[in-house]
Amino acid sequence: GVSHVLTLVLQELSLLCKRDVNGIGMLYDLLRSRWLQALLKIYECLQHYLGKRPVPVTLQARALSREVVELLRQAPQSGEIKELRRLLRAPHLKAALLSAHDTVAQKDFEPTLPPLPDNIPENEEAMRIVCLVKNNQPLGATIKRHEITGDITVARVIHGGLADRSGLLYAGDKLVEVNGVPVEGLEPEQVINIL
Numbered sequence: 001g002v003s004h005v006l007t008l009v010l011q012e013l014s015l016l017c018k019r020d021v022n023g024i025g026m027l028y029d030l031l032r033s034r035w036l037q038a039l040l041k042i043y044e045c046l047q048h049y050l051g052k053r054p055v056p057v058t059l060q061a062r063a064l065s066r067e068v069v070e071l072l073r074q075a076p077q078s079g080e081i082k083e084l085r086r087l088l089r090a091p092h093l094k095a096a097l098l099s100a101h102d103t104v105a106q107k108d109f110e111p112t113l114p115p116l117p118d119n120i121p122e123n124e125e126a127m128r129i130v131c132l133v134k135n136n137q138p139l140g141a142t143i144k145r146h147e148i149t150g151d152i153t154v155a156r157v158i159h160g161g162l163a164d165r166s167g168l169l170y171a172g173d174k175l176v177e178v179n180g181v182p183v184e185g186l187e188p189e190q191v192i193n194i195l
C-alpha cells in the first residue's frame with residue numbers, strides 16, 4: 001500500500017542524499033519522520049476498514065424473530081421446533097441480544113458535521129473538530145486561560161502523550177467545546193473535569 005510506496009521513495013532519496021542534491025536531505029528526513037509514518041499507517045487502516053465495513057443483514061432482527069416464532073407455532077410440532085420457539089421467546093435473547101443488534105444496525109456512527117455557511121468572512125479564523133478517544137490514559141496536554149482574551153487554550157502538549165501522538169492538538173489552540181459542552185466562561189479546572 002502507501003507504506004510500500006513510501007519505502008521505495010525513501011530508497012531513491014537515500015541515493016540522491018549521497019550525491020548532496022539541494023533540498024533532498026530535508027525531504028528525506030521529512031519522509032522518514034515517525035509522525036508521517038504513523039499517519040500513513042492510520043490512513044491504510046482507515047482504507048482497510050472502509051473496504052470491509054460490515055453491513056447488517058437486517059435492521060429489524062426483533063421483528064424477524066417474532067415472525068419466525070409465529071411461523072414455527074403453525075408448523076408441525078417436533079422437539080427441535082419447540083426448542084427453537086422457546087429460545088426465540090426467551091427474554092435475554094429478545095430484549096438484550098436482538099434489541100442491541102437492531103439499535104446498532106440502525107445507527108450511523110460516522111461523525112456528522114454541520115454544513116459550512118456560505119457567507120464566511122475572509123478574516124474568519126479556521127476551526128478544527130478534533131476527536132480523541134481516551135482509554136484510562138491522560139490526555140497529555142495542559143490548558144490555561146489566555147491572559148488577554150480570556151479564552152481557554154492548550155498551554156502545553158506533553159511529548160509522547162495521547163495529544164502528541166495524535167498530532168491533532170497544538171499549544172495555543174483555543175478550546176471552544178469539550179465533549180459537547182461549550183467552555184466559554186468556564187474556569188480551566190472545570191474544563192479539566194469535563195475532559
